[in-house]
Amino acid sequence: MAPRPVDPWRTLGVEEEFFLVDAETGNAVAGAPEMARLLADEPAVTPEFMRYQIETATPVCAGLGQVRAELDRLRRLLVGAADRVGCLLVATGVLPFDTPPTLSAVTDLPRYRDLVDRFPGLLSSASTCGCHVHVGVPSREVGVQVLSRIRSWLPQLLAVGANSPFAMGRDTGWDSWRHPMWSRWPTARPPEIWADAGHYDAAVRHLVDSGAAVDPRGVYWHARLSPRYPTVEVRIADVGLSVDDAVLLAGLVRALVATAVEELRAGRPAPAVPTARIAAALSAAARHGLGGPGIDVFSGDVTAQRQLFQDLLDHLRPGLEVTGDADEVERLAGGVVLGGSGADRQREMRAASATTGEFVMALAAATAASRAPELTVDGNDR
Structure with a gap:
């Protein structure tokens, strides 16, 4: 059956955040201001919270092919600029090495200074990279209404998008160490179920007014609803290790939104899943990733995360029919199931590296790659 034409409003875009690091030590390099000057003619590149972070944003895209082309172009642009500055660009949710950030590393912009003044104890939690x-x-x-229907599926997006197993030179035991770090922010939590936009806006005003x-x-x-664009913005995943990872996430999220709209059109109510159960499922997904146990938010049962990911794919079939992304999403999802998440691949690279520099170079190479290689176990494809 041919896919139904995509509604003209169901466009998508992707923002990615990256670290700049030294090729030998893996320590942070505060090269973002110089890179921003080198790329001043590229509006898609902007500084991030720390002077060793940099962000890209695709233009509004009509499909996953355009998303892939833009992500690949922007990563290559940053890789070249980082080389000119004398550092490497790496896509990982937290810095694998280095010491906690200091005030001197904060990008000198008013909004970032305001954040530091308001939340001085959360400086280390700002030094993360997401997609x-x-x-x-x-x-x-x-x-x-879409937010009310997609909130229950956020743990699966986190599990498949986990890409931050290392911090301070050691394996944290988490697939996404970024998640517990980022969750220290007072508003970094699952969305609630709101009756309408007025109810949503009141919740936003309350959080701002309360400090x-x-x-x-x-x-x-x-x-959330984007404060700047007419979009739903899903912020749960670590930055993807490869372009493939980011394209998969984009396809999953677009299909999730499309499925929610189909449910809304059919008059199906949003599932009344407790926020605390979603938070617990997110923590399990961040710790164990795609290969460990998770929590089924609908039943509360402990369930293999791979089964929960399959449940997500089954749930997305109506949305994938609308978007026409089924073949690409299924191909990329199969690659992650067989080849591992970013966290799995980082651990394999670390085990195969004799030195810190070798591991950093492997991370940089994966960041620049359009396709994610399959993970191998004892020399055999998983």
Whole structure:
């Protein structure tokens, strides 16, 4: 059956955050200001919270092919600029090496200074890199209803997008160490179920007025209405190790939003899953990743995360029919199931590296790659 034409408003875009590191030690290199000057003519590149972080944002894209082309172009652009500055670009949720950040490393922009003044104890939690996927919605009212329907599936997105197993030179035991770090922010939590856009806006105002956020952009729900664009923004995953990882996440999120819209059109109510259960499932996904136990938020049962990921893919079939992304998403999802998440591949690279420099170079090579190689176990494909 031919895919139904995609609604003209269901566009998408992807934001990616990266670290700049020394090729031998893996320590942070504060090269973002110089890179931003080198790339001043490229509006898609912007500084991030720390002077050793840099961010890209694709233009509004109509499909996954365009997303892939833009992500690949922007990563290559940053790799070249980083080389000119004398450092490496790496895609990982937290720095694998180095010491905690200092005030001198904060990018000199008013908003970042305000964040440091308001939350001085959370400086280390700001030094993380994520992947944010935006999907267009026809109105904020529809967007709020979409949030109520996608919140239950955020743990599976985190499990498949986990890419930060190392910090301070050691294996943390978590597939996404970024998640517990980022969750220290007072608003970094799952979205609630809101009756309408007015209810949502009131919740945002309350968090800003109470001091939990400096402004609406500082309300860091794992999925939210974008404060700047007519989109639903899903912010739960670590930055992908490869372009493949980011394209998979974009396809999953767009299909999730499309499925939610189909449910809304059919009059199906949003599932009343307790927020605390979603938070517990997110913690399990961050710790164990795709290969360990997870929590089924609908039943509360402990369930293999791979089964929960398959449940997500089954749930997305209506949305994938709408977007026409089924073949690409299924291909990429199969690659992650066989080849491992970014965290799995980082651990394999670390085990195969004789020195810190070798591991850093492997991370940089994976960051620049469009395709994610399959993970091998004892010389055989998993």
